[in-house]
Structure formats: structure tokens, C-alpha cells
Amino acid sequence: MSFLEVKDLKIHFPTDDGLVKSVDGLTFDLERGKTLGIVGESGSGKSVTSLGILGLHKGGRARISGEIWLDGEELNGASAEHVRGLRGKKMAMIFQDPLSSMHPYYTVGHQIIEAYRIHNDVSKQVARKHAIDMLGRVGIPEPARRVDSYPHEFSGGMRQRAMIAMALSCDPELLIADEPTTALDVTVQAQILDLMVDLQREFNSALIIITHDLGVVAELSDDILVMYGGKCIEYGPADSIFYRPEHPYTWGLLGSMPRLDREPTERLLPIKGSPPSLINVPPGCAFHPRCPYAERTQGKAETEVPALTETEGGHLVRCHMSRDERRGLWENEIKPVLETQ
Amino acid sequence: MTEPNYASEPLLSVQDMEKHFPVTKGLLKRQVGAVKAVDGISFDVFKGETLGLVGESGCGKSTTGRLVTRLLEPTAGKVVFEGQDITHMSQGRLRPLRRDMQMIFQDPYSSLNPRHTVGAIVGAPFRIQGVQTENGIKKAVQDILSLVGLNPEHYNRYPHEFSGGQRQRIGIARTLALKPKLIIADEPVSALDVSIQAQVVNLLEDLQNELDLTYVVIAHDLSVVRHISDRVAVMYLGKIVEIADRKRLYSSPMHPYTNALLSAVPVPDPKARKGRERIRLAGDVPSPLNPPPACRFHTRCWKAQEICKTVEPPLGEVASGHRVACHFPENAVETPAATAAAEQS
Numbered sequence A: 001m002s003f004l005e006v007k008d009l010k011i012h013f014p015t016d017d018g019l020v021k022s023v024d025g026l027t028f029d030l031e032r033g034k035t036l037g038i039v040g041e042s043g044s045g046k047s048v049t050s051l052g053i054l055g056l057h058k059g060g061r062a063r064i065s066g067e068i069w070l071d072g073e074e075l076n077g078a079s080a081e082h083v084r085g086l087r088g089k090k091m092a093m094i095f096q097d098p099l100s101s102m103h104p105y106y107t108v109g110h111q112i113i114e115a116y117r118i119h120n121d122v123s124k125q126v127a128r129k130h131a132i133d134m135l136g137r138v139g140i141p142e143p144a145r146r147v148d149s150y151p152h153e154f155s156g157g158m159r160q161r162a163m164i165a166m167a168l169s170c171d172p173e174l175l176i177a178d179e180p181t182t183a184l185d186v187t188v189q190a191q192i193l194d195l196m197v198d199l200q201r202e203f204n205s206a207l208i209i210i211t212h213d214l215g216v217v218a219e220l221s222d223d224i225l226v227m228y229g230g231k232c233i234e235y236g237p238a239d240s241i242f243y244r245p246e247h248p249y250t251w252g253l254l255g256s257m258p259r260l261d262r263e264p265t266e267r268l269l270p271i272k273g274s275p276p277s278l279i280n281v282p283p284g285c286a287f288h289p290r291c292p293y294a295e296r297t298q299g300k301a302e303t304e305v306p307a308l309t310e311t312e313g314g315h316l317v318r319c320h321m322s323r324d325e326r327r328g329l330w331e332n333e334i335k336p337v338l339e340t341q
Numbered sequence B: 001m002t003e004p005n006y007a008s009e010p011l012l013s014v015q016d017m018e019k020h021f022p023v024t025k026g027l028l029k030r031q032v033g034a035v036k037a038v039d040g041i042s043f044d045v046f047k048g049e050t051l052g053l054v055g056e057s058g059c060g061k062s063t064t065g066r067l068v069t070r071l072l073e074p075t076a077g078k079v080v081f082e083g084q085d086i087t088h089m090s091q092g093r094l095r096p097l098r099r100d101m102q103m104i105f106q107d108p109y110s111s112l113n114p115r116h117t118v119g120a121i122v123g124a125p126f127r128i129q130g131v132q133t134e135n136g137i138k139k140a141v142q143d144i145l146s147l148v149g150l151n152p153e154h155y156n157r158y159p160h161e162f163s164g165g166q167r168q169r170i171g172i173a174r175t176l177a178l179k180p181k182l183i184i185a186d187e188p189v190s191a192l193d194v195s196i197q198a199q200v201v202n203l204l205e206d207l208q209n210e211l212d213l214t215y216v217v218i219a220h221d222l223s224v225v226r227h228i229s230d231r232v233a234v235m236y237l238g239k240i241v242e243i244a245d246r247k248r249l250y251s252s253p254m255h256p257y258t259n260a261l262l263s264a265v266p267v268p269d270p271k272a273r274k275g276r277e278r279i280r281l282a283g284d285v286p287s288p289l290n291p292p293p294a295c296r297f298h299t300r301c302w303k304a305q306e307i308c309k310t311v312e313p314p315l316g317e318v319a320s321g322h323r324v325a326c327h328f329p330e331n332a333v334e335t336p337a338a339t340a341a342a343e344q345s
């Protein structure tokens, strides 16, 4: 059994407008020391997934089903109390907006010290020394002085680093980073990504990085999971996903982004339309209203949800087209256009 | 394709422009300092071209855009549009010029009035400017809606009924109403999803060709800026540190900061991460309240020498159309004349 195994996870929210199927049958696993990248556009269910794994929907109105196995222990069936006890030490999270997870009235140091002492029976002095250490490790200058600063006295990049220091202070075995660098400038983003990689190596933790940026995912991930409308539409080793993608949505994402590592193209190749609302997910294949190949599947695209099937070693695709058809399209039509334009 | 015309007079010329926001204290609002948001920048924009303006948060990009369109008064310097100095022109005299110069904003949500229909929003410029249209305003508005890829029948709908990408199209439609010559787009795609970003980028390119538009595109995304621009200016702490045509800027960047920015962009290729040496910049951008003296980048630059802390490097031309403000530029064939001069003085 893998360190983390998520099986058929569903997180639905009943609302006045109808049932929001934010996460609709997600299955993946992750080993210690490895990184999973989850990519998708806004509203595809990425954040709901990460909060779900940490048990943060428990007690709310969410309807959760499926299994979440962390280090041999099932968490979806476990009590909210028990899962709370695992947060911090066993698993921790870094959010997009550091202010939302840091208390404005307490100093940064105070918050790290408290977090550390929940899981470690040590004196305040020892915890403070640990907090200063952690701040130094994440690259905060003069940590012994800055430990007494308030969150608002830090710049955006420093706050993000302080939050990482807090998340890592108890050296969690699973770290989930939800858009950790989206609000940051590229040079600061580079610092933070380097930092996460270094710390992950050192602690051998399992890392889930959630983002809409394919560049960030490529930089860090061993495996990649692409989400669309609450479902996984393609999943596999990073190399397979980037060099032999088989889902039309993944092709669309690749065609949409201008790339600095290639000669500039004349034209971007966007996906038509916009991402679906999760209250009204299109029937059948959720991507069919935007898919240029929808008519190839003889009406099935509009009526039947395609199954997630394996195409090669651990690479799964959710599409009605046959494997040969998808590979033919990629090799003969998509890849040449993306690479030579 | 429209080709930029570099031979003629520039459409827009910005000369030594400064914007210092006073920082005040106490009841008497005593001025205790100034945020040097834009601190002496000059550039030209030629008809038919797209000039990209990049740099990190707070470096003065939006302030530059708002100075050029006279939404802000500059502290010093000049803005010349079509040969006319508009720096201190009165609002009354500016009015006809406002038609020629329009701005697109980052946030497609807050920049549209939620209580007005699309028809009213896109038609407002006609009404405000009292423009006569051949078949009535409604027809003119519907034509613009089709032009930006919106359904003309959605004339009576409200902004909240549209997705983010569609709202950005409405914002673009509004700026096009009066057939402007120059459009300043401040982060036009950064709030949009990747697949929608590409739609809007293509739309901006199509409109440029069809309507003969000139753009200044402000963005922090270096890949988008390369894709869309003919020339690119890089800003750091209120200054332009490098400006060149896009090919030179991206293939042989000379300012250390430009090099650092480019090396920091993650590329969507898992193999690339292994071979790549990234330039790690230390720390954050210093505060524009108290920018470092001389070369503002010296506190983070790995090439900094004594002279960088005492003599400000001028934005000197090192090759045709390629200007860089650095004493020790990268990718330089020889020491630029500017450095030699600075060293002698």
C-alpha cells in the first residue's frame, strides 16, 4: 500500500441552486519523497480536494464518500477529532493566501511556537529556538529579530516563507501546497519552489502541489493529475503527460500557453468556450462542448461518461476515443503544430 | 499583419516621467517622504507596434499606464501624443484625445458596473462623447460585440451573466467603441484561466490587425509578453532597466535583472529542470520609499561592484534599439561606452 491512497473520493455540496459536485470520483496515490502535481482551471475542484484530504470539510454540509488512506490509516471514516490530531504533525497545508492561515494579532514566531508545541512536549524557549531555526531555513533574513514581527510587517514573499516554516515546523509527512506561489512574483516564486524541493528532500515528505501553471507542475512533479469539472481526466508520470499526452483537454492547455523554451509561435491555440460550472456539468464527457474531436465518438461524448483507462504504464486517460486514435492525433496533428509553429 | 512603423514620429513619447506619491504623517499631513513609483522613465511607442512593459509587483507599471493616459498627474516629465504635449492639458482639451487613448484593466469583475447592461456599458463612450452613429448606438454596439466574439443578442444582459473571459471581452469592447489609436492594457489576461487567456491574447492580436491599433501591454507574465510584443521594456523599482526588440531581449538579455527574471520562469518541460542553472536572487524588491542609491538593483545583483553603489548607470544604447542601464551588462561584446564614460568621470 502506498503512503497516501485516495479511492473514489467524492465531495458534493448541496446548495440552493442544486448539488455542486466539486470532486466527483478521484483516485490517486503518492509515496513518501514523491511529488504529485494537480493541475486544472479555476473551479475544477482542486482546493476542495486538498481540504478534503486534510479533513477540513468534516462537520460542514459537504457530502463526502470514498476512502483516504494515509500511512495505512483510513481518514474519511475517522472522527473529526482524530483527523485534527493528525494535522500539523502528519499532514500540513500551505495556502495561496498566507494571511488567511496566519492570525493577524499574533507574531509570526508565536504562531510557529504554538503549532510546534501542540505536537511536541517542549518548553517555550526550546520551541522559540526551533521557530527561529525554521525561519532561517526558509530564508527570512535576521530570523532572531523577525520572529517577533507580525504577519503584516512581512512582504508577500516573506509571509509565504513564514507559512512554509509554520507548515514544516512539525516536519509533516504529507504536505499539500495549494497554489503556493500564484500570488508571488517569478523571482520569489523561484525561491519558494527551490525551498520546497530542498525541504522535501531533507524530510522525505510526500508533496502535493496544486496549481493552474503547467510550468510549476513540470518543475516539481513526479506524477501529474489533470482535473476538469471535478474529475480526473488524465493522470500519470510527468514525462508521459508532457511528452505523450492523450486527452484533448491536456492538448488544449498545452496549445494555450506561450512558452519561453521554444521559438515564439505566430498564434496561440486556445480551447473554445469556458470551463463548466460544477452545478451544471455537461452530461457525458464534461469536456464535450469544448472538444474539437467530440463528433468522433458517435454521440457517446454527450451521453456516456468515459471511463478512466490505462494507456501505458500508469498513464490513465478519460476519453471515448480509442488509444490508437488519440496517439495518432497527438503524433500527427497536435505535436507537430505545438513544436514547429 | 500590421507592421510597426519605426520610421515615422512616435505615436506616444514619454520623456523623463516621474511620479512621486507623497507619504504624509499626522493631522497636519506633514510630508515625511515619497513613494518613487515612477522615477524618470523615457520611451517611445510607434504606430502599429505593441510595447510590452514587464517587471515585478510594485515596480511602477500600472502607474506608468495611468500617467500616460492622464489618469494621474506626473510629478515631472512630459507625455507627448501625436506630437502634442498633453502633460498639462486641461480635462476639457483632453476630452477629444480620450477617444484616441483607452485603457483596459486587469480585473474584468470590478471594472464593469454590475447594474448596467452590456449594451449600456459598451454604448456609454458614445453617449459621453456625444458621438453620432450611422444606424443608432445599438447597432454600433452590437457590431462591436460581434467583433470581440460576443453574441450581439446579449445586448441586454448584465455582467454577472458572463464568465471571466467574456467579461474581459466586454471590457475590450468598451475601449474599442470610439476607435482609439492607442490602447494601454494593464494585465489584460492575468485574472483569466489559461485556456481563456489564449482566446483573449488572440483577440487582441486580431483587433490590432483589423483596426490598426497600437498597444502598450503591461504584464508580469514574461511568456505572454514575449508572445504579444514587438518590443519589451523591463522595469525595476520605478526605472526602465532594459528595452529592446523582443528577439534581442529574450535571446540575449543584458541587464542582470532581466536575466534573473527570465531564468526564474518555470518551463513546462520536465527534462528542462535538470539541465538548468537558475539565477537565485536573494531577498525581495526593496521599498520604493527608500530605493537603494545609484543602481537600484545593486542590493540583489551578483555582479555588483563599488561603482554600482555610487554611480547610477544610464540607460545607454548598446546596439541598435537595445538600451540597458548597467555598468557590467551580460552578453556584452565589449564594455559599453556608457560604462567607460561613467568610469572616467
Ligand SMILES: Nc1ncnc2c1ncn2[C@@H]1O[C@H](COP(=O)(O)OP(=O)(O)OP(=O)(O)O)[C@@H](O)[C@H]1O
Pocket: B021, B035, B036, B037, B038, B055, B056, B057, B058, B059, B060, B061, B062, B063, B064, B220, B288
Ligand atoms: N496612490 C498611490 N499612493 C501611494 N503610493 C502608490 C499609489 N499608487 C501606487 N503606489 C505605489 O507605487 C508603486 C508602484 O505601483 P504600481 O501600481 O505602479 O505597481 P505595478 O508595477 O503596477 O505592480 P503590480 O504588478 O503589483 O500591479 C508601489 O510601491 C505602490 O505601492
Ligand SMILES: Nc1ncnc2c1ncn2[C@@H]1O[C@H](COP(=O)(O)OP(=O)(O)O)[C@@H](O)[C@H]1O
Pocket: A013, A015, A020, A021, A022, A040, A041, A042, A043, A044, A045, A046, A047, A048, A049, A277, A278, A279
Ligand atoms: N463550501 C462550498 N459549498 C458549495 N460549493 C463549493 C464549496 N466549496 C467549493 N465549492 C465549489 O466547488 C467547485 C470547486 O472549487 P475549488 O476546489 O475551490 O476549485 P479550484 O480548482 O479553483 O481550487 C467550485 O464550483 C466551487 O464554487
Ligand code: SF4
Pocket: A247, A248, A249, A285, A286, A287, A288, A291, A292, A293, A294, A296, A297, A301, A306, A318, A319, A320, A321
Ligand atoms: S470523450 Fe469525446 S468529447 Fe470527451 S475528450 Fe474524448 S473525444 Fe473529446
Ligand code: SF4
Pocket: B255, B256, B257, B295, B296, B297, B298, B299, B301, B302, B303, B304, B305, B308, B313, B325, B326, B327, B328, B329
Ligand atoms: S549596474 Fe552593477 S549592480 Fe546594477 S545591474 Fe549592473 S552590475 Fe548589477
Ligand SMILES: [Mg+2]
Pocket: A046, A047, A048, A178, A179
Ligand atoms: Mg483553488
Ligand SMILES: [Mg+2]
Pocket: B061, B062, B063, B186
Ligand atoms: Mg499593476
